[in-house]
Amino acid sequence: xxxxxxxxxxxxxxxxxxxxxxxxxxxxxxxxxxxxxxxxxxxxxxxxxxxxxxxxxxxxxxxxxxxxxxxxxxxxxxxxxxxxxxxxxxxxxxxxxxxxxxxxxxxxxxxxxxxxxxxxxxxxxxxxxxxxxxxxxxxxxxxxxxxxxxxxxxxxxxxxxxxxxxxxxxxxxxxxxxxxxxxxxxxxxxxxxxxxxxxxxxxxxxxxxxxxxxxxxxxxxxxxxxxxxxxxxxxxxxxxxxxxxxxxxxxxxxxxxxxxxxxxxxxxxxxxxxxxxxxxxxxxxxxxxxxxxxxxxxxxxxxxx
Amino acid sequence: xxxxxxxxxxxxxxxxxxxxxxxxxxxxxxxxxxxxxxxxxxxxxxxxxxxxxxxxxxxxxxxxxxxxxxxxxxxxxxxxxxxxxxxxxxxxxxxxxxxxxxxxxxxxxxxxxxxxxxxxxxxxxxxxxxxxxxxxxxxxxxxxxxxxxxxxxxxxxxxxxxxxxxxxxxxxxxxxxxxxxxxxxxxxxxxxxxxxxxxxxxxxxxxxxxxxxxxxxxxxxxxxxxxxxxxxxxxxxxxxxxxxxxxxxxxxxxxxxxxxxxxxxxxxxxxxxxxxxxxxxxxxxxxxxxxxxxxxxxxxxxxxxxxxxxxxxxxxxxxxxxxxxx
Numbered sequence: 001x002x003x004x005x006x007x008x009x010x011x012x013x014x015x016x017x018x019x020x021x022x023x024x025x026x027x028x029x030x031x032x033x034x035x036x037x038x039x040x041x042x043x044x045x046x047x048x049x050x051x052x053x054x055x056x057x058x059x060x061x062x063x064x065x066x067x068x069x070x071x072x073x074x075x076x077x078x079x080x081x082x083x084x085x086x087x088x089x090x091x092x093x094x095x096x097x098x099x100x101x102x103x104x105x106x107x108x109x110x111x112x113x114x115x116x117x118x119x120x121x122x123x124x125x126x127x128x129x130x131x132x133x134x135x136x137x138x139x140x141x142x143x144x145x146x147x148x149x150x151x152x153x154x155x156x157x158x159x160x161x162x163x164x165x166x167x168x169x170x171x172x173x174x175x176x177x178x179x180x181x182x183x184x185x186x187x188x189x190x191x192x193x194x195x196x197x198x199x200x201x202x203x204x205x206x207x208x209x210x211x212x213x214x215x216x217x218x219x220x221x222x223x224x225x226x227x228x229x230x231x232x233x234x235x236x237x238x239x240x241x242x243x244x245x246x247x248x249x250x251x252x253x254x255x256x257x258x259x260x261x262x263x264x265x266x267x268x269x270x271x272x273x274x275x276x277x278x279x280x281x282x283x284x285x286x287x288x289x290x291x292x293x294x295x296x297x298x299x300x301x302x303x304x305x
Numbered sequence: 306x307x308x309x310x311x312x313x314x315x316x317x318x319x320x321x322x323x324x325x326x327x328x329x330x331x332x333x334x335x336x337x338x339x340x341x342x343x344x345x346x347x348x349x350x351x352x353x354x355x356x357x358x359x360x361x362x363x364x365x366x367x368x369x370x371x372x373x374x375x376x377x378x379x380x381x382x383x384x385x386x387x388x389x390x391x392x393x394x395x396x397x398x399x400x401x402x403x404x405x406x407x408x409x410x411x412x413x414x415x416x417x418x419x420x421x422x423x424x425x426x427x428x429x430x431x432x433x434x435x436x437x438x439x440x441x442x443x444x445x446x447x448x449x450x451x452x453x454x455x456x457x458x459x460x461x462x463x464x465x466x467x468x469x470x471x472x473x474x475x476x477x478x479x480x481x482x483x484x485x486x487x488x489x490x491x492x493x494x495x496x497x498x499x500x501x502x503x504x505x506x507x508x509x510x511x512x513x514x515x516x517x518x519x520x521x522x523x524x525x526x527x528x529x530x531x532x533x534x535x536x537x538x539x540x541x542x543x544x545x546x547x548x549x550x551x552x553x554x555x556x557x558x559x560x561x562x563x564x565x566x567x568x569x570x571x572x573x574x575x576x577x578x579x580x581x582x583x584x585x586x587x588x589x590x591x592x593x594x595x596x597x598x599x600x601x602x603x604x605x606x607x608x609x610x611x612x613x614x615x616x617x618x619x620x621x622x623x624x625x626x627x628x629x630x631x
Contacts, residue, residue: 298503
């Protein structure tokens, strides 16, 4: 995995915008890897892969913008059509997608804020503070990445049932409020990005540890926090297993609403596709704007969230 | 960003993490104050983690020893290992375990091979490289639910585009959903579609950190491009490859959303004859369709055991290979 201090090494996909700028410093290709010129075969294979990557999304638009009858025609349509908004209306009628999007924004936003804050705090402590049991606690954090979600949903469900939280948004926010990956990610970043001299200087000036965190650690950590925020938001938006259990279509997130779309008596493919498109559109827009940074973040983090 | 100074694979598999280089030895009083603050900083994480992960994790084991119904979750009868006995004698469990294995192999082996090849191509000097990388990551940004609904449509029996295409080239239509192999293949395609680009980027990041001198030396020795790939790139990527295998396997054992939504209507049986029911789906069915929470907890533990087994196997194989290389 790339080991470069932020800022060192010329970035080749330097993320534009301040967000991931510092964290975008990555090992540069140059001599740091094999780098012959790409031939026509390479371009062909990559273009085909790109097409396969995009096609299902494109097909969502095509299928979502026709009537069912048009879809069944032979040959099938390959261009978007005018029925898109009718299908949108039908999908909104069939599943509370508007509410779901609002809920998903709330849930993913809250999870992102909590995760970034708590993971930066813990990552800083693991990177720079001495305390007994630090190694053991960190091993515990890393070890939890192996535990499948399935192992905790049953008691979690019992817990939220006791608290009368079934169908309440806090039921899906609270358990996801921290991430082991995030702690590890922030620790790795701060170890190298935060010079000990800076902390010492703060201490000499008599700043409290809390003050040091806000005025020294957070500014240095900001690029990594931005990357973690993007990855967390994306993961939270797409979270499926636990929301399916904790929520119903009465108060769904987008994924719960989508799962409910197909369960009508006569599932209409075009309406399902229009609903899928509605629920996916927000992430696709975000991805179009921040795609470069997300690519950079994944290549630095290189751990499946 | 450092990750590889302690490669994630090592971190995950071998777990012992050395703390970073300690700051210059402070005087005793300062160390004490740092001590206290360290706990304060990690406290929020561990509070949430303890309440919503560690406690449920352990409590699942306790639940698995009870006959507990979803409608009466607090009252259950202690039955010892009965749930485990039932599980091991249940044909549904073995069916789901088999399906999880075959779908897992179908979904991860080609996926990781393709990702490796794509990373190799992406590592060339390339026009539009950012475009290719971003587009390949788009499936990763698409949710399981959205991806599965679209692919269920594409694999549809009557009007699905894939069958239309098969027919157009003179092949027979396939009833993807009802066949065992065809449905498992289709589900593997969904997983592969979502994760190949992501893993390609991980491999690419690792490839870019291989020192150029290694290739120069290989070139001086007259090694062909292919030989260089085989004898320089692959060995240097080994920790990353192990890491992706472990992570993909963990994902495969937990496979749930794709089989749940593949028929379109969220049935938990995984097809009319359970032909694509996975362990994750079986657990959900036991708990939330059959209301037998204790049995579901048992299945969850079985899944965890399988993951431990795979991760342990990987660690052993990795260690043996490392020894053989020495």
